[in-house]
Amino acid sequence: MEKIIVRGGKRLYGTVKVEGAKNAVLPVIAATLLASDGKSVIRDVPTLSDVYTINEVLRNLNAEVHFDNNTVFVDASRVLKEEAPFEYVRKMRASVLVMGSLLARNGRARVALPGGCAIGSRPIDQHLKGFEAMGAKVKVGNGFIEAEVNGRLQGAKVYLDFPSVGATENIMMAASLAQGTTTIENAAKEPEIVDLANFLNKMGGRVKGAGTGTIRIEGVDVLFGADHTIIPDRIEAGTFMVAAAITGGNVLVQGAVPEHLSSLIAKMEEMGVTIIEEADGVRVIGPEHLKAVDIKTMPHPGFPTDMQSQMMALLLRAEGTSMITETVFENRFMHVEEFRRMNADIKIEGRSVILTGPSDLQGAEVSATDLRAAAALILTGLVADGVTRVTELKHLDRGYVNFHEKLAALGADIERVKEAEETFVELPKYVTDLNA
Numbered sequence: 001m002e003k004i005i006v007r008g009g010k011r012l013y014g015t016v017k018v019e020g021a022k023n024a025v026l027p028v029i030a031a032t033l034l035a036s037d038g039k040s041v042i043r044d045v046p047t048l049s050d051v052y053t054i055n056e057v058l059r060n061l062n063a064e065v066h067f068d069n070n071t072v073f074v075d076a077s078r079v080l081k082e083e084a085p086f087e088y089v090r091k092m093r094a095s096v097l098v099m100g101s102l103l104a105r106n107g108r109a110r111v112a113l114p115g116g117c118a119i120g121s122r123p124i125d126q127h128l129k130g131f132e133a134m135g136a137k138v139k140v141g142n143g144f145i146e147a148e149v150n151g152r153l154q155g156a157k158v159y160l161d162f163p164s165v166g167a168t169e170n171i172m173m174a175a176s177l178a179q180g181t182t183t184i185e186n187a188a189k190e191p192e193i194v195d196l197a198n199f200l201n202k203m204g205g206r207v208k209g210a211g212t213g214t215i216r217i218e219g220v221d222v223l224f225g226a227d228h229t230i231i232p233d234r235i236e237a238g239t240f241m242v243a244a245a246i247t248g249g250n251v252l253v254q255g256a257v258p259e260h261l262s263s264l265i266a267k268m269e270e271m272g273v274t275i276i277e278e279a280d281g282v283r284v285i286g287p288e289h290l291k292a293v294d295i296k297t298m299p300h301p302g303f304p305t306d307m308q309s310q311m312m313a314l315l316l317r318a319e320g321t322s323m324i325t326e327t328v329f330e331n332r333f334m335h336v337e338e339f340r341r342m343n344a345d346i347k348i349e350g351r352s353v354i355l356t357g358p359s360d361l362q363g364a365e366v367s368a369t370d371l372r373a374a375a376a377l378i379l380t381g382l383v384a385d386g387v388t389r390v391t392e393l394k395h396l397d398r399g400y401v402n403f404h405e406k407l408a409a410l411g412a413d414i415e416r417v418k419e420a421e422e423t424f425v426e427l428p429k430y431v432t433d434l435n436a
């Protein structure tokens with residue numbers, strides 16, 4: 001088993017470069033299945049375990065996939081199979097994103113039921129409602145969802161009960177090869193939705209309104225492989241912004257797009273963090289004293305749930321009482337217990353967490369409960385007294401490329417080791433003092 005070992009107390013300085021967005025690349029790779037003609041070339045692809053998983057899903061469906069030098073090449077022109085088995089869906093829920101493309105291409109798709117995960121039950125009823133509105137018959141049984149359509153999918157009006165990112169993407173993909181026009185009302189507005197729409201349009205699709213609550217997709221008869229560069233990862237960017245702020249450092253997060261990060265920037269500024277938009281990214285300068293603020297996670301452009309745990313780490317250092325309310329996922333507070341192990345003054349009240357800071361954070365052995373929690377615990381380790389060991393790194397590897405190396409390059413005292421190789425020596429407290 002591997003773990004990350006952090007010794008707290010170093011301010012971070014320098015420049016860190018953001019990778020392509022995990023949550024943009026997964027749907028874009030799923031969309032390459034729509035091209036019955038030509039190859040797709042997807043650039044700025046991060047080397048994340050999720051990317052390897054989606055590539056495997058595509059190969060298993062009979063597409064030809066190569067991943068080299070941050071570029072994915074997909075040839076999906078052969079006849080595709082129709083089943084995404086549980087071994088992939090279990091590893092990564094986003095495997096369900098192939099369903100819309102398969103259904104539109106093959107008239108049939110069979111995908112293992114994703115089930116729950118560490119952050120909540122995560123049903124996919126809104127995806128299925130969209131496919132049914134387009135004329136598919138959906139059946140759930142033996143751990144699989146099967147969708148089938150007689151002939152082609154038909155354009156339809158779909159109102160989402162919640163602006164689900166995955167449902168919006170799956171319906172956009174299915175609708176791109178449907179007969180007629182589909183309108184998605186109460187659609188998700190995340191930047192990753194816009195990136196997918198741009199890719200579909202490069203493939204010959206006709207998608208309008210992405211980034212607003214109403215998306216119109218005019219179906220076409222055939223889609224072609226296309227060349228596309230993935231947008232920068234706003235959540236990775238946000239995580240490094242917090243790393244700079246929490247350590248009182250000064251870091252340029254290169255590639256961060258301010259418009260994608262407006263809610264995070266607003267909240268960090270409210271806390272007293274200096275944020276400067278530069279030509280090639282966002283500079284973050286942490287203050288000596290952070291102010292407490294309240295946060296409520298919401299669909300975009302609200303505060304992203306994927307930054308909730310990292311922001312919790314930052315608020316642990318703020319002076320006063322803060323409240324974080326999670327409205328997107330029903331159970332995304334598993335990391336709270338781990339923060340408590342680091343001496344955080346924090347309690348859960350229903351869908352909110354109340355924190356009183358600044359906590360006198362202490363290094364401890366903690367376990368990552370999901371990918372953002374992994375990052376948040378490491379961020380906390382950067383300012384905790386003594387040594388923090390973070391385990392369950394498989395979560396981290398789903399969403400962050402070389403996380404510890406990037407932090408080390410900014411000056412963090414951090415390493416990743418195999419259990420048996422730990423050589424880290426604890427130093428006395430005065431050596432790790434932030435002001436030393």
Ligand SMILES: CC(=O)N[C@H]1[C@@H](OP(=O)(O)OP(=O)(O)OC[C@H]2O[C@@H](n3ccc(=O)[nH]c3=O)[C@H](O)[C@@H]2O)O[C@H](CO)[C@@H](O)[C@@H]1O
Binds near residue numbers: 120124127128299306
């Ligand atoms: C690969 C990817 O892009 N993952 C992101 C995507 O996940 P994902 O696409 O799974 O998130 P959704 O927006 O679909 O889910 C948001 C909420 O809606 C609920 N829901 C969703 C679909 C559905 O059919 N029925 C239903 O009830 C979910 O249980 C959850 O409570 O958006 C989330 C919300 O911004 C992010 O945290 C994830 O990082």
Ligand SMILES: C=C(OP(=O)(O)O)C(=O)O
Binds near residue numbers: 119306
């Ligand atoms: C929850 C996340 O991802 P996924 O939807 O892939 O589980 C995330 O990126 O924080």
